[in-house]
Amino acid sequence: MTGDPSDLPSVRDLLAHAVDAVGGTEREGQVRMAEAVTDTLRTGEHLVVQAGTGTGKSLAYLVPAIRHAVAAGATVVVSTATIALQRQLVDRDLPRLATALAGPLGREPTFAILKGRRNYLCLHRVHTGAPEEPEDTGLFDPFAVSRIGREVKRLHEWSSETDTGDRDELVPGVSEQAWRQVSVTAQECLGAHRCPVGDDCFAEQARGEAGRADIVVTNHALLAIDALQEHQVLPEHDLTVIDEAHELVDRVTSAATAELTPAMISTATRRCGRLIDSGIADRLLEAGEGLSLVLQEMPSGRLDELPTALGGAVAAVRDAAHACVTALGSERREDVEEATARKVARSALDEIHDTAVRLLDAFDADEGGRTDVVWRSGGEHSPRPPALHVAPLGVGGLLRERVFGAGPTVLTSATLALGGT
Structure with a gap:
């Protein structure tokens, strides 16, 4: 702790000061929400708030979040689904709040925006x-x-x-x-x-600024990437506020969805072709052409079973991509241009290999025990060429472990009720 929270004005007093400074009027729902966020910070429990239009929910979560960040020397992450709300927070709400609360808090709160x-x-x-x-x-x-x-x-x-x-x-x-x-x-x-x-x-400057800020504004996509990846993307934080929370599941699902197309394989082959033996690269190109032929013969839609021909084609892609990665080898002493080309090639190959593995693994369990769903899109009546996709059937477990399990979380939106409750 960098200071005693009891030395600072209460959340209710700060909210009243902030509302007055921006020329607003106190709203009962806004006060109740601010106090509920304060309780979440005190107890560590999660909070779900449906706050309809006119509640003033941004101030209701920002004021207690800022107070906590200043008192504890900590960071609070605010995640939004849309660029419009991100811009509203960073360009309007937070600058006005920082100016308004600088006096009562003893210093001007800081904020930053962080993207992928x-x-x-x-x-x-x-x-x-x-x-x-x-x-x-x-x-x-x-x-x-x-x-x-x-x-x-x-x-x-x-x-x-x-x-x-x-x-x-x-x-x-x-x-x-x-x-x-x-x-x-x-x-x-x-x-x-x-x-x-x-x-x-x-990008590094943005990350450094975010690491020093009281409030970090990000988006659901980066929140999902932070949850999905092994290494940490967001700075250490005491509280996560998820605004536009009704969009969270779709955005996390989208981030966790992978795609495999013949065009991706062709691009990866070109990128590694100059760096490895041409015979090994050609093997990947041929595997991509084989996958393309199989996909052209298949109808679009969900795959409950893995057709033998498709399974063989995807396995060939997986093995050929692995051979290319092996041929690329590990990082070595080389000029920056060659190191860049190697990194770009490895990134493309890793994506293809990992997606192929995931596509095949999706059919390993009995249908009732599967965690991923696979489907084919594009083709005959679509402007897009045929593609394979794999996505999680549900992201509840991921959110529970990697988002809600990391610390107290506030979810808020104008529309959160399910089934009338």
């Missing part, structure tokens, strides 16, 4: 360019007279102006194809210590 690494500009990618795809060479030339080329050129110019590298701060935005040229996933990142521009990394 793919949402931040990668300066290494900007300086060196994305790894070339053989058939795409020249397509993403920043000076090419094409829409994507113009967007990439604009991103290069923006990289020297932005303080955050946050994609949402680029207005107007750019296409996903252009953004992919200047960003990396967590799996593709070289790491701050190995990267030549690691000291200036926007």
Whole structure:
């Protein structure tokens, strides 16, 4: 503890002060909710609050959260489903609250926004360019007279102006194809210590800022990734507030859903083709072509049983991807360009291998004991090519263990009631 909570004004007094400072009026539901959040912080129990429009739920959870963070020298994570609410919290609610409560709390509360690494500009990618795809060479030339080329050129110019590298701060935005040229996933990142521009990394700066903040605003997708991955993404925190909680299950399910397509396999083959023996890479390409043929012969929909042909095709992809990963070997002494290419290739191969393993494992148990569901999409009457998907049948266990089990959690939304209760 950095201070005695009893030295600070009560939550009710702080709420009244905050409401007055922003020109609002006290609402009974808002006071009740703030007191309930305070009880959650005291008891460690979870809280579910349905707070209809007009309740003022943001202030109702932010005021007790800020008070606790300042008193305990701790961090509180607030997760939202939509960018609109994220922006409302970071651009309007929290700045006004920080100013209003600075006097009563003895210092101005701090806050930060944290997103997945793919949402931040990668300066290494900007300086060196994305790894070339053989058939795409020249397509993403920043000076090419094409829409994507113009967007990439604009991103290069923006990289020297932005303080955050946050994609949402680029207005107007750019296409996903252009953004992919200047960003990396967590799996593709070289790491701050190995990267030549690691000291200036926007994603690392955001993480560092979040680690020092009283309130960290994030999204359900990153909350899900933090729960799914072995390494911690979010900073240590005493309380998680999940706003727009009615969206949580869908967002976590989406983050836990994997996809396998022939196009992914083709891309991974190209990425590792220059780094390993061509015969090993060709084996993966052939496995992808085999999968494509099998998928074209299948109808769309859920798979309750694994057809023999599909099982063989997915197993061939799994084994070929594993052979490519083995051929790539571990990290070694090499220049940054080769290290980047190796990291990008390994990321693509790992995703294919792990998804293939999961697809096959989904059918291991009896139908009643399965934890994943598999389906085929795309094809004949769809603009998308055929694909395989695997998703958890339910995420209750994951949420219970990795989110609710990590500490007290407040779930709130305007619509949370089930069956009238």
